[in-house]
Amino acid sequence: MAYPKKVEFTKKENDLASFAKAISHPARVAILKEIAKRNGCICGEIVEVLPLAQSTVSQHLKELLKAELIKGEIDGTKSCYCINWKTFEKFEKIFTEFFNKTKSQNQNCC
Amino acid sequence: MAYPKKVEFTKKENDLASFAKAISHPARVAILKEIAKRNGCICGEIVEVLPLAQSTVSQHLKELLKAELIKGEIDGTKSCYCINWKTFEKFEKIFTEFFNKTKSQNQNCC
DNA sequence: TTATTTAATCGTATATTTGCGATATACAAT
DNA sequence: ATTGTATATCGCAAATATACGATTAAATAA
Numbered sequence A, B: 001m002a003y004p005k006k007v008e009f010t011k012k013e014n015d016l017a018s019f020a021k022a023i024s025h026p027a028r029v030a031i032l033k034e035i036a037k038r039n040g041c042i043c044g045e046i047v048e049v050l051p052l053a054q055s056t057v058s059q060h061l062k063e064l065l066k067a068e069l070i071k072g073e074i075d076g077t078k079s080c081y082c083i084n085w086k087t088f089e090k091f092e093k094i095f096t097e098f099f100n101k102t103k104s105q106n107q108n109c110c
Numbered sequence C: 001t002t003a004t005t006t007a008a009t010c011g012t013a014t015a016t017t018t019g020c021g022a023t024a025t026a027c028a029a030t
Numbered sequence D: 001a002t003t004g005t006a007t008a009t010c011g012c013a014a015a016t017a018t019a020c021g022a023t024t025a026a027a028t029a030a
Helices: A011-022 A025-039 A044-048 A052-064 A085-104 B011-022 B026-037 B045-049 B054-066 B085-104
Strands: A070-075 A078-083 B070-075 B076-084
Touching: A011 A052, A011 B011, A011 B026, A025 A044, A025 A070, A025 A078, A025 A085, A025 B011, A025 B045, A025 B085, A044 A052, A044 A078, A052 A070, A078 B070, A085 B026, B011 B054, B011 B085, B026 B054, B026 B070, B026 B076, B045 B054, B054 B070
Parallel strands: none
Antiparallel strands: A070 A078, B070 B076
């Protein structure tokens, strides 16, 4: 056996996959874009704009929070969300690395 | 209403999400890396290397084919897979655009 | 021809995701 | 204190994803 069998996946594989999972739903992509687009942070204006119920949007926001792609803070009755640039850039790096590493091995075999 | 309510998501949102979905499982990330790593295309050597059953790997390969991230051709009893660079680069572009566009709107609001 | 090898597909079980309405919570306004 | 507003959470249903063993199909080797 030339290459060893994996018992489990590597941290990088898991990281890339879980980031990809966080943005694997069009609603979450749209939410991120909306948060970035607005001048300043927004809250449930997202609900106004998306074709989804408030509770569903809230769930997607929770997912994005879990992935640390956004930060949220409660301001009165409103919740204010914004992009977590630190994580965002971390993932951009992981992605770029993945693309470049893969490309560098392009042997044009078929 | 300053921004219009979406009836559905945009093509770009759907494209980005479905690409992300394709690589949202560590097995599929590992498979892509393995295919890129090997000198020339490989087939079920992937099974040897991953902590998954042959049928499961086959299913993941099918997903990657569906997303057109890999190409496959049958060579005798063996199936030979390789990266579909055209799609790969298309998605890299979509990604980079997403990252850059989002970043350019960084207002550091919170 | 018969056996072997390789890989796709089928059937099935289980887990996760997605979505929504209803409810709860927490603050603001009256 | 009561009412209204914003948003998170609960409970549930439906759809999708993941995994595996068994089976099938197709090519090669014996």
